[in-house]
Amino acid sequence: MGEPAGIGGEIALSAWRRRGDGVPAFYMIDDPDRLAALAAQLGWDVPVTRIDAPGQAPAMFRDALPILPVDGKVKAGPGRPETADAALVIGAIDRAVTDVQSGKAAAVVTNPINKEALYRAGFRHPGHTEYLGELAGRLYRKPGATPVMMLASPELRVVPVTIHLALRQAIDVLTSAMIVTAGRVTHTALQRDFGIATPVLAIAGLNPHAGEGGSLGREDLDIIAPAAAELRADGIDARGPLAADTMFHTTARRGYDAALCMYHDQALIPIKTLDFDGAVNVTLGLPFIRTSPDHGTAFDIAGQGIARPDSLIAALRLAAEMAARRASADRR
Amino acid sequence: MGEPAGIGGEIALSAWRRRGDGVPAFYMIDDPDRLAALAAQLGWDVPVTRIDAPGQAPAMFRDALPILPVDGKVKAGPGRPETADAALVIGAIDRAVTDVQSGKAAAVVTNPINKEALYRAGFRHPGHTEYLGELAGRLYRKPGATPVMMLASPELRVVPVTIHLALRQAIDVLTSAMIVTAGRVTHTALQRDFGIATPVLAIAGLNPHAGEGGSLGREDLDIIAPAAAELRADGIDARGPLAADTMFHTTARRGYDAALCMYHDQALIPIKTLDFDGAVNVTLGLPFIRTSPDHGTAFDIAGQGIARPDSLIAALRLAAEMAARRASADRR
Numbered sequence: 001m002g003e004p005a006g007i008g009g010e011i012a013l014s015a016w017r018r019r020g021d022g023v024p025a026f027y028m029i030d031d032p033d034r035l036a037a038l039a040a041q042l043g044w045d046v047p048v049t050r051i052d053a054p055g056q057a058p059a060m061f062r063d064a065l066p067i068l069p070v071d072g073k074v075k076a077g078p079g080r081p082e083t084a085d086a087a088l089v090i091g092a093i094d095r096a097v098t099d100v101q102s103g104k105a106a107a108v109v110t111n112p113i114n115k116e117a118l119y120r121a122g123f124r125h126p127g128h129t130e131y132l133g134e135l136a137g138r139l140y141r142k143p144g145a146t147p148v149m150m151l152a153s154p155e156l157r158v159v160p161v162t163i164h165l166a167l168r169q170a171i172d173v174l175t176s177a178m179i180v181t182a183g184r185v186t187h188t189a190l191q192r193d194f195g196i197a198t199p200v201l202a203i204a205g206l207n208p209h210a211g212e213g214g215s216l217g218r219e220d221l222d223i224i225a226p227a228a229a230e231l232r233a234d235g236i237d238a239r240g241p242l243a244a245d246t247m248f249h250t251t252a253r254r255g256y257d258a259a260l261c262m263y264h265d266q267a268l269i270p271i272k273t274l275d276f277d278g279a280v281n282v283t284l285g286l287p288f289i290r291t292s293p294d295h296g297t298a299f300d301i302a303g304q305g306i307a308r309p310d311s312l313i314a315a316l317r318l319a320a321e322m323a324a325r326r327a328s329a330d331r332r
Numbered sequence: 333m334g335e336p337a338g339i340g341g342e343i344a345l346s347a348w349r350r351r352g353d354g355v356p357a358f359y360m361i362d363d364p365d366r367l368a369a370l371a372a373q374l375g376w377d378v379p380v381t382r383i384d385a386p387g388q389a390p391a392m393f394r395d396a397l398p399i400l401p402v403d404g405k406v407k408a409g410p411g412r413p414e415t416a417d418a419a420l421v422i423g424a425i426d427r428a429v430t431d432v433q434s435g436k437a438a439a440v441v442t443n444p445i446n447k448e449a450l451y452r453a454g455f456r457h458p459g460h461t462e463y464l465g466e467l468a469g470r471l472y473r474k475p476g477a478t479p480v481m482m483l484a485s486p487e488l489r490v491v492p493v494t495i496h497l498a499l500r501q502a503i504d505v506l507t508s509a510m511i512v513t514a515g516r517v518t519h520t521a522l523q524r525d526f527g528i529a530t531p532v533l534a535i536a537g538l539n540p541h542a543g544e545g546g547s548l549g550r551e552d553l554d555i556i557a558p559a560a561a562e563l564r565a566d567g568i569d570a571r572g573p574l575a576a577d578t579m580f581h582t583t584a585r586r587g588y589d590a591a592l593c594m595y596h597d598q599a600l601i602p603i604k605t606l607d608f609d610g611a612v613n614v615t616l617g618l619p620f621i622r623t624s625p626d627h628g629t630a631f632d633i634a635g636q637g638i639a640r641p642d643s644l645i646a647a648l649r650l651a652a653e654m655a656a657r658r659a660s661a662d663r664r
Contacts, residue, residue, distance in 0.1 A: 166539045166549025171500050207498045208596035217498025245600035249608035264540035266597060268577035273602045276581035 001030040001092040002111025004085055005076035006297025007307035009038050012111065013046045014309035015316060016065040023313055024320035025061035026109065027054055029092040031074040032067040042305040054104040068095070078303025081114050086121030089113055093128075094135065100288045101139045106323035107289035108132075109315050112297045127164070129283050132290055140287040148185040148284040150258065151267065151294055152318060153275035156248065157258040159186050159284075160267035170263040171206065174219065179203065179227035179260060186258050187236045189284040192329045193322040194257070202247055202256035203228050203240030204266055210241040224262070248274075277310040280318045289322045291315040333362040333424040334443025336417055337408035338629025339639035341370050344443065345378045346641035347648060348397040355645055356652035357393035358441065359386055361424040363406040364399040374637040386436040400427065410635025413446050418453030421445055425460075429467045432620040438655035439621035440464075441647050444629045459496070461615050464622055472619040480517040480616040482590065483599065483626055484650060485607035488580065489590040491518050491616075492599035502595040503538065506551065511535065511559035511592060518590050519568045521616040524661045525654040526589070534579055534588035535560050535572030536598055542573040556594070580606075609642040612650045621654045623647040 002008035013035065015023055028035070032050045039046040049064035051057060057066040070092050075082040099105040113128055125131040129147045137143035150159045161182045162170040183201055190199035203224060205211055211220035224241040231238035239256065246252060247259060248270035261267035271279050272294075281292040293311035301307055334340035345367065347355055360367070364382045371378040381396040383389060389398040402424050407414040431437040445460055457463040461479045469475035482491045493514045494502040515533055522531035535556060537543055543552035556573040563570035571588065578584060579591060580602035593599035603611050604626075613624040625643035633639055 164540060164548060166543070166551075168500070168503050168549060168551075171503075208496060208600075211498070216496060217500060219498075219500075244597045245604045246608070248601060248605040251608070265576045266601065268540075269580060269598065269601050270605045272577045273580040273605050276578070276583070 001028065001070060001074075001089060003076075003081060003089060003114040003117060003297045004031070004034060004074040005079055005081035005117075005302060006112055006114065006299060007302050008111030008297070009035055010042065010303070010305055011293070011307050011309040011312045013039055013042070013044055013065065014305075014307075015313050016046055016061075017044065018309065018313060019061065021313070022317065024316055025058045026316055027051060027057035027061075027066040027068055027105075029068045029070060029095050031070055031072075031088070034074045035065070035067060038303070041303070044305070054099050070095075079299040081117040081299075083117060083120045086118050086123065089118060090123065090131075093131065097132065097135045097139055097288060106327075107291065107319035109312070109319050110290065110292045111312070112293065112295065114297050114299075128292070132283060132286055136286045136288070142287050145287060146181055146185060146285045148182050148189075150186065150189070150282045150284050151271050151279050152282050153271055153279040153314075155274045156253055156271050158261050158267035158271050159258055160261050160264050162263050164264065167263060167265075171219065174206070174223055174262060176223050176227040176230065179224060179262075180230050182260055183227065183231040183236060183238055184234065185285040186260065187231075189282075190257050193284075193289065193326050195325045195329075196257050198237060199258065200256040201231065201236060201238045201240075202242055202252075202259045203231075203238055204244040204247060204259060204261045205241035206262045208245070209243045219262075277308055278314045280311060280315045282318065282322075289319055289326065291319040291322070333360065333402060333406075333421060335408075335413060335421060335446040335449060335629045336363070336366060336406040337411055337413035337449075337634060338444055338446065338631060339634045340443030340629070341367055342374065342635070342637055343625070343639050343641040343644045345371055345374070345376055345397065346637075346639075347645050348378055348393075349376065350641065350645060351393065353645070354649065356648055357390045358648055359383060359389035359393075359398040359400055359437075361400045361402060361427050363402055363404075363420070366406045367397070367399060370635070373635070376637070386431050402427075411631040413449040413631075415449060415452045418450050418455060421450060422455065422463075425463065426467065429464065429471055429620060433471045438659075439623065439651035441644070441651050442622065442624045443644070444625065444627065446629050446631075460624070464615060464618055468618045468620070474619055477619060478513055478517060478617045480514050480521075482518065482521070482614040482616050483603045483611050484614050485603055485611040485646075487606045488585055488603050490599035490603050491590055491592050492594075492596050493592055494595050496596065499595060499597075503551065506538070506555055506594060508555050508559040508562065511556060511594075512562050514592055515559070515563045515568060515570055516566065517617040518592065519563075521614075522589050525616075525621065525658050527657045527661075528589050530569060531590065532588040533563065533568060533570045533572075534574055534584075534591045535563075535570055536576040536579060536591060536593045537573035538594045540577070541575045609640055610646045612643060612647045614650065614654075621651055621658065623651040623654070 036048040047064040133147040136145040207217035279294040368380040379396040465479040468477040539549035611626040615622040
């Protein structure tokens, strides 16, 4: 469901309407009445149909959008979040993970949430991804799962090693250990979930021209180079630190499977420049597959039916592909 | 000429060979013998012809590459710079600026130099651009000219407000005044040299999502927003600070004429991702027009004839366009 005041509902309805375009079967964990009302209000012919169990979804998906109801009525309207909905938002996430954990569903795809609305209701996690990490520990009895964010598009995969931090703080907290962890988790996921037998990782330098041998900053030599060496010692084909400005053009991108970036914009600028609508947020390092559209709740346009479902559709497709590859890898 | 051990000679020969593709007439300030030898070695039929004055160049350009000789013989070979050549490298820059200052040429296009080789010979400027700023003061009696670097491609124009600094240092030195100066110089150049009557400037935030109202760093509120306000008070259409990751996709780029970026990679990542071979380095804020290919000396491939002349050709074309627009603007 995600935040019901955002565009999550309408992009899910849109995605179902484009099911002929190879959108894999999905069910929503949501309030069926609010989705039926939204479809009616937009004038979209989407038969919103209540299900009792995930197993009912595949057979009906061609003719109706299956909804596993959340435990209550959504109160929010478009652009107007309600603190009272927080328990439903979190309950939908919990149910999705539980369904995957019990083998009833193949992957979790999350619609955007609004952290402020959840915080007001007592949510205490820095974000969606961290909460999923906590659920992984609780439901899978695997504490210490390290969620690693990847943004993936057909053109490029990037992994920001630091994420939602002021730029100065990102430089301050960056360590070799963080890069090594991100590199290992990415390498494993590329093999298991992306079907790449011998992944190549490109590691971006922090400073211009990767520091030019130390004359433009020491971090490339002191933090990034040792991390790259440690990954190589693990048998991972990790290149770098590389000059970030020459890593993302067409020819350069052919040389690696994922780029590890040192800060938010170093990762987000190239992928959003290349593919603004179709990039998918993937959380690696969890015991279950989780993807998400690479955009927010977009309160400003919610309820108008103009939000593009491209990123949600890409997230659904990628989740299905990853689940098929993981199932096949795990059988071997 | 630029650094004679680099690829400057061969890309100039290549550019002349593609003169049918709308490459404007140019002359080189170089050593004619070394260029003739280079053409012969590469098996390229380029009649390298000595001239005494720039005015001889246009008439002969169709049939021969005009060379105004530097004051001595180049000693460097491909990939092997020689300290003894430094005076010739600097002399070629001086002569180019003098020719433009005296109205004999329309614009300066510089091939890449190797700073280390010049430093060993006593050169004391941080780089090419700063040296041109000093020449502007000396030859045009306009001390205090502020050179501002722009990278321009058909897709995007970016102006890095800080350039060759470690990322941490770029954050430390960034001031509102630097952004305002870069904005004013860029605005003037877009009008005078790019023919844009009412330019729109997009100013990038420093932190992720332009700091999210201060929760991800204060610089966007404390440094960048006041600079944007000051530019707007000047009557300049300056937007921002904007989230840098969503500024560079196709639709976003249509909304502005140049992006002011806060650090090297924030500017260079998007333009090199979009147009790796065809971006041009333009120095704004000088009393003469100066462009340059957006790459280095490439010692590793020098002398092989494989270096792409695309960026030099784009630099020649852009210089000619800017000169025509400036002449037309100055007549009005």
